[in-house]
Amino acid sequence: MRTFLNTLSGRFLILTTVFVMLAEVLIFVPSISRFREDYLLLRLERAQIASLATLANDGMVSPQLEKELLTNAGVLNVVLRRNAVRQLVLSSPIPQPIYTTYDLRTDTTFDLVRDALAEFFDPHNRIIRVIGNPTKDAGQQIEVTLESAPMRRAMIDYGLRIFLLSAVISVMTALLLFFAVRRLMVVPIRKLVHHMSDYAEAPEDARRVIEPSASIMELREAEEALKSLQKQLTGALRQKERLAQLGGAVAKISHDLRNILTTAQLFADRMENSDDPGVARAAPKLIGSLGRAVNLCEGTLAFGKAEEPPPTLARFALKTLVDDVIEGERMADSEDAVTFLSDVPPGLMIRADSEQLYRVLSNLVRNARQAIAATGKPGEIEIGAGEDEIAWWIKAGDTGPGLPPKAKEHLFTPFQGGARKGGIGLGLAISAELVRGHGGRLELLRSDEDGTEFLIRLPKMTVATDSTDIAAK
Known part of the structure; x- marks a missing residue:
């Protein structure tokens, strides 16, 4: 009773x-x-x-x-x-x-x-x-x-x-009201609960997604909302499974690639002693690039174990980092169709993880260079920076064709925000995650036929990432 x-x-x-x-x-x-x-x-x-x-x-x-x-x-x-x-x-x-x-x-x-x-x-x-x-x-x-x-x-x-x-x-x-309400409301609600329980047993099975059938408007809206939620969840679970499989494969590749790059780094160290002036000048750049590649492989392995460390914050001159990014992309521009500009004050010192910020800027500049190269026309890429009382800001803009509508809609979503043909949409997602790790944000300022511009904001006051790293400007 x-x-x-x-x-x-x-x-x-x-x-x-x-x-x-x-x-x-x-x-x-x-x-x-x-x-x-x-x-x-x-x-x-x-x-x-x-x-x-x-x-x-x-x-x-x-x-x-x-x-x-x-x-x-x-x-x-x-x-x-x-x-x-x-x-x-x-x-x-x-x-x-x-x-x-x-x-x-x-x-x-x-x-x-x-x-x-x-x-x-x-x-x-x-x-x-x-x-x-x-x-x-x-x-x-x-x-x-x-x-x-x-x-x-x-x-x-x-x-x-x-x-x-x-x-x-x-x-x-x-x-009479009891039987009427039971027939019109209680039974459909129990049916809805049954669908939810059935879906919960195997959310990856798309056949278990509810098909709205209620005649009552409110229940119909609830069923349609549940259907949309179940479809999104099923898609997210499938994507998560693919990411897990991809992560396992990437971890194995990164392990082997790290060993290869370590060997290459040893040979690059010897190139610094070369009598050839061109080789001597290129050797530091090569060593730096190999070092970043090794760090990326190690970071990938750590990420695969869900042990990716927080950013290591330190003060450094932003202009030096930006020049390294531009120099690396200028060497990759074989046709010299892109003009690289830097508008970073020489004395601007910021507090961030230089390796992670290099990856973010390199990804933004590389995307811009590839978008301009795809048009077959010359273009410009400019990186500017500055600061205010609460944050440092970095702008990366180009004169390319702008982002496609789909890329704008899923800009920072893995595997969905690809901005060029053949891209898998991971670069911007990883960049946004790295910036969030600094307590900042990466956002799109504009993207139209005149080009695209991104903004990075890094707060000057940050939460300590370990016992020795205290909040500071």
Whole structure:
């Protein structure tokens, strides 16, 4: 029983019964008041008929007939006012003093309801006087005296009938509403819950995605929202699985590639001692590039183990880093179609992880260079930087063709935000993650036919990443 009461159907059944009973109570109060008024008016009418019969006989009736007339009228005394004369037409002994007087000619609805409730709950037999207007204009006023107990018994009998009828109506209404709500709401809700439970058992199975079928608008909207959520979740789980598989493969490749690059780095170290001036100049760049490649492989391995370290923050000159990025991309521009510009103040010192920031800027510049090269026209790439009171900012802009609509929509989403044909959409996603690791943000300022511009903001106040690295500007 308790389980049923805790269900939506059980509680709805109880609430329906309670509210219907409350409505019946609101109907009962004016009904009992109306019943009392009709009861008293009927006594006045009968008393008037009895008094007219007495007056027709010139007031000469036997005590036995007078008693019979009063008994049939249900009153003790009858006073009739005719032609400005107040006359006691019928009378009998009154067992006790008159308790109160009710004038039906002036009583308002509130007065009738109040008096009816007072008499309904008063267990004592009172003598009351009732004043009213005679019917058919047979006088100016009629008064009767009667006992309240018979009227109260009649009111209680009427109230019990009303209560029983209300109870039957309440139960029938509650049952009808119960079955209607169960059919229209509870069953569809249980069906929706069943779909959710079934989907939860195998969320990768697209066949378990719900198909909206409810006829009720609100439930239909809930099913459509659930379908959209399930489709997104199924796609995300599939993508996560592919990423996990890809991560395993990348970890293996990075492990072998790191060993290869380490060997190449040893040979590059020897190239610094070459007598060839060109080789001597290129050797530091080569060593730096190999070092970054080795660090990238090690970072990839750490990421595959979910152990990627937080950024190592240190102060350095941003212009030097930007020049290294531009020099590396300028060497990759075999056709010299792109002009690289740097607008970074020489004395601008920032606090960040230089290796991670190099990866971010290199990715942005590489994307811009490849986009310009794809058009077959010359273009420019410019990196600018500055600072304000709370952050350092870096802008990377180009005069390329702009990003495709799909790339804008899923700009920082892995495998969906590719900005060029053949791209897999990982570069910007990784760059945004690296910038977020610094407590900053990477955002797209503009992208149209005049080119694309990204903004990097790095806060000057950062949270400590380890016990020795405290927040500082």
